[in-house]
Amino acid sequence: MLELKEIYKTFNPNSPSEKKALNGLNLKLEQGDFVTIIGGNGAGKSTMLNAISGVWPIDRGKIIIDGVNVTKLPEHKRALYLGRVFQDPMTGTAADMEIEENLALAYRRGQSRGLRWGITQKERVEYKELLKTLDLGLETRLRAKVGLLSGGQRQALTLLMATLKKPKLLLLDEHTAALDPKTAAKVLELSDRIIAEHGLTALMVTHNMKDAIAHGNRLIMMSDGRIILDIKGEEKKKLTVEDLLQKFSVASGSEFVSDRALLG
Numbered sequence: 001m002l003e004l005k006e007i008y009k010t011f012n013p014n015s016p017s018e019k020k021a022l023n024g025l026n027l028k029l030e031q032g033d034f035v036t037i038i039g040g041n042g043a044g045k046s047t048m049l050n051a052i053s054g055v056w057p058i059d060r061g062k063i064i065i066d067g068v069n070v071t072k073l074p075e076h077k078r079a080l081y082l083g084r085v086f087q088d089p090m091t092g093t094a095a096d097m098e099i100e101e102n103l104a105l106a107y108r109r110g111q112s113r114g115l116r117w118g119i120t121q122k123e124r125v126e127y128k129e130l131l132k133t134l135d136l137g138l139e140t141r142l143r144a145k146v147g148l149l150s151g152g153q154r155q156a157l158t159l160l161m162a163t164l165k166k167p168k169l170l171l172l173d174e175h176t177a178a179l180d181p182k183t184a185a186k187v188l189e190l191s192d193r194i195i196a197e198h199g200l201t202a203l204m205v206t207h208n209m210k211d212a213i214a215h216g217n218r219l220i221m222m223s224d225g226r227i228i229l230d231i232k233g234e235e236k237k238k239l240t241v242e243d244l245l246q247k248f249s250v251a252s253g254s255e256f257v258s259d260r261a262l263l264g
């Protein structure tokens with residue numbers, strides 16, 4: 001489903017602030033893989049998601065999504081394959097627009113321009129049903145401006161919008177990190193449900209080791225711009241945070257350092 005082959009990316013090359021952010025990164029995902037990603041500060045987690053999304057060109061390597069070589073495709077063309085949810089609940093939705101207008105935008109993604117904008121009654125019924133699945137009471141607030149919603153409600157709506165057109169690949173970039181623990185747990189549960197219902201292939205960056213262990217069928221750990229641990233199946237199910245830290249130090253030859261990782 002996704003193949004990253006020998007990806008290299010250096011920021012500010014040949015300058016004092018040169019940074020090798022991706023360093024021969026290789027990753028292959030099967031259809032339906034839900035992979036959690038952890039790693040210390042500057043390990044390259046967000047850079048990997050940016051490389052997949054096409055935020056900037058990579059220096060070397062190949063990116064294949066569902067059999068299509070997208071390495072040279074610009075970001076807006078790759079967006080058709082991808083759904084992405086960021087850490088900041090303000091980024092995925094348009095605050096000045098109503099909930100139903102936001103959903104309609106997501107629904108019309110990838111369709112040709114010139115389409116009439118009006119939202120039909122049939123669509124409204126569909127949106128209500130969709131919003132009901134969030135269990136946040138939003139189905140009665142279709143005409144409310146998104147700016148009035150809480151961070152958790154916005155993130156849940158963003159998740160719904162990012163997956164409405166069943167993307168080939170869902171990228172979750174610390175999408176619960178800015179939420180309080182209870183809301184974060186709810187949005188994570190919703191993520192699990194949506195991924196399972198649609199059989200999506202997903203990558204989720206998290207700084208919470210327990211979440212990384214509890215969610216998905218596969219866990220990867222990054223260090224210095226490449227993957228140093230790849231744990232799946234039964235081995236992942238039995239994993240503890242202590243195991244993970246131990247495995248990290250064996251694989252990297254150093255202690256796990258992160259100012260944001262939640263170990264407990």
Ligand SMILES: Nc1ncnc2c1ncn2[C@@H]1O[C@H](COP(=O)(O)OP(=O)(O)OP(=O)(O)O)[C@@H](O)[C@H]1O
Nearest residue numbers: 011012019021039040041042043044045046047048
């Ligand atoms: N646009 C950029 N310009 C310059 N340097 C960058 C850019 N994006 C990332 N970097 C650098 O590349 C390295 C990898 O960054 P990245 O954001 O991928 O790390 P991360 O694993 O997501 O870390 P964190 O958990 O701290 O967010 C870091 O040293 C970072 O400073």
